[in-house]
Each structure stands twice: as C-alpha cells, then as structure tokens.
Amino acid sequence: MGKRVEVRATTACVEVFLAGRRVASHPRASGPRPTTLPEHMPSSHRAHAQWTPSRILEWAAKVGPSTAALAEELMRRRKHPEQGFRACLGLIRLKEKYGPERLERACARALRHRACTYGSVAAILRNKLEAVEPVAEERAALPVHENIRGPDYYH
Template sequence: MAEHYGTAIIPRTPKDKAFVEGSVGVVSTLILAALRNRQFLSLDELNRAIWEKLADFNHKPFQKKDGSRASDFEEEKLFLLPLPPNPFELAEWKTATVQYNYHISVDRMNYSVPYEYIKQKVDVRLTGSAVEIYFCGTRVASHLRLYGRPNQYSTLKEHMPPEHTAYLQWNSERFLRWASSIGENTAAVVRVFLTAHKVEQQGYKSCMALLKLSDHYSVVRLEDACRKALTFSPSPSLKSVQAILKSEQDLLQTEDVDPESVPQKAHRFTRGAECYRRGKK
C-alpha cells in the first residue's frame, strides 16, 4: 500500500502514542461532545454538522505557537503528491503450477500463461478485479478476474503454441470451402465431422487432420477415399479414411480395377481339393 501511494512507513516511538491519543481526546471533546445532545434525522445532516465542527477545530489558534492546524496544512499541502489514478486494492498471493494446457487453476478458475512456462511454478496476485501471474518476479500474464460458474477459462491468443493458434484461423465455413474445392465427398465427410459433436469446435481437430492428409496423399486420392468411406457408413470417422488411404483401397476404384481380377492369397492352413480325393492319404 505504501508503494502504491508513493510514501513510506516509519516506526514511531512509544511517546508518539500518547500524542496521538491526546489528539483523539481533543477531537472527541470538541466535536462529539458538542453534538451529543443534538438529534439528527439523517446521516447527511449528521455529517454536515461534523464538518462544521471540524472546520472550527482546525481554525482554532494554537495555544503555544502562532497559527492553527488549517494554516499549517496550507504550507504542507504544497508537498503532497497526487493520488494514483486507481485506488489501492487488497491483494492475495498464491502459488500455482502451469499445466500442460498452458493454464493455471486458481479458485476453481483457469487463466492462460505463455506456453513456454509449462510445468513452471508461478506466483499469482489476486485482487477483486484482476489476476496477475509472475515468474521470478516478472509479470508474464494478466487477466480480468473470473466470477460465477466454476471452471471457466480466460485464454489469450498470444499465450497459445503455434499449432493451437492455427485453429483460431479456421471456422466451419472455411473448412467446407476447402473441402468443396476437393470434391463433394470430402465436403460430405467434413460436414459429418462438424455435426458429430454438441459443440462444433470439437470437430475442428478431425477436419484439420483430414486437411493434412492432402499433403501426404493427392487430393484425388483423398476424394476417392472419402467416397469409399461413405459407402461403408453414412457417418465415417477420420480413422476409416486414413485406413482406406493406407491400405490403398481407394486405388481400386480410381484405376477401375476389377476386384475379381485381383489374385486372392490362399490361407496357409487351406489344404485344397486334392487332399480330399478318395484313395489318397
């Protein structure tokens, strides 16, 4: 508090206590005692009466020196500092560990920290309106304090790792536009991913993984794999598309290969018809 108001706290001697208590006694006698028999009908009326008596007390001449409390204050007022723009807030300090999702949990709320500090212990300063996070004495993050429903998240984009930031640049419209540029079957699979969860954003990871498949395989093969997956199920999964591409099942359709012309591998335990002819052991 002293740092906030630009002042210093200096311990006083026991003799100063009597001086302060003496001033309290004088104020009680000249103000409170003078008003003890008056009746007030509102708090404002009482405060006005106290201010009047306080003005009289401050302008009352000193007994042992010239001047009054009011005249002394006029001289000292020139050395007073202006008040800070924001009032002082009581703060509570806590210690937290940055989790793998680059957030800390304080009072059942979650606040983001730059991902470089994952697994590090940080100091957290809590006030009524803000949460400040310090590492080795340096503030690394600041958030407005969350209230209400537990387990809320306050996440800043600049705290995210690059791969997480990429998700913010995508939405359902962009995913569908990209999928439609490849083909109607790829767009159909993306629609399945986007509608498979209660929250649309939960399907972004699968859509992004499907997008990455076009880097490893051609867009033609991806479209054919999606077509093949839709023949198996109206709601194919990402794994089914990946399995089709990995096993090259999409190439059978792309190259118009007759499945019957593909040689079938005999099972190693199959004996064949010759073993069952009569007269042969």
C-alpha cells in the first residue's frame, strides 16, 4: 500500500507488478460489477463481503416480520441490494436503543405510511409515534347539492 505499481490490462486479465514482479492477477470483469479477490481486500471489507441479502433479512426477521419487510424494501429500492446493507444494519441496531417491540411497531408504521427509510423509523422511535394507533380514515359522504353530479353522471 502506498507504493507505485505498474498495471497491465488485457481484455481477459488485469495484472499488477511491483518492482517488475507480478503481485496480483485478476480475471477481468465482463459486466459493470467489479471483481475483487477476498485476499486483496482490507479485513473490514472482507467481513462485509460475507454479508448477503438473505443474511441481512435473517437478522431483521429476528426482530419481527415488519422489520424484515422494511429491510427487504430498503434493499429493493437500491440498484444493488448491497447498497442498502448499511441502512438495514442501522435499522437492526435501533433495537439496542429502543427494544425489539418498539422497533417492530415503528417498522410497521413506516411500511403503512410508505416511509421506508432508516431516518423515518428513527424519527418514529424518537418521537414515540409507534405507540399512536392508526386512525381509520372514513370516507366522508358528499353533501347533497344540485351541482354535485355523482358517479352515475359519467357512465
């Protein structure tokens, strides 16, 4: 690290040389996703590379089904599921501060209101809104008036 290297790239392979000696060789990626060998990653990145969407969902499901559904939505909204891992882990970590029951209710509320972000769930918990019961919205009947045509007018 921090040393000057030479790189030779062909259509099939990328090679890295240090002082004329080959120190790494990778098959070249054919798509937009980079390829990295685990031994070339920093140790902190290697731990993250072991995470998978199913593993994240499994951790979230230990809190409850709404937490798992919200974690799944966080990953689904990203171009690559891995981009949602940190938000999911932050979400799961909220159980340490607020407890699993409150977190599960906050995730259920966030899903109902389509506020599927870590920040929304954190705000719900901070403001104790998960305890507020959802109000059933009744559809108000239209008042009777000669200028209101009603649905039959358009058929």
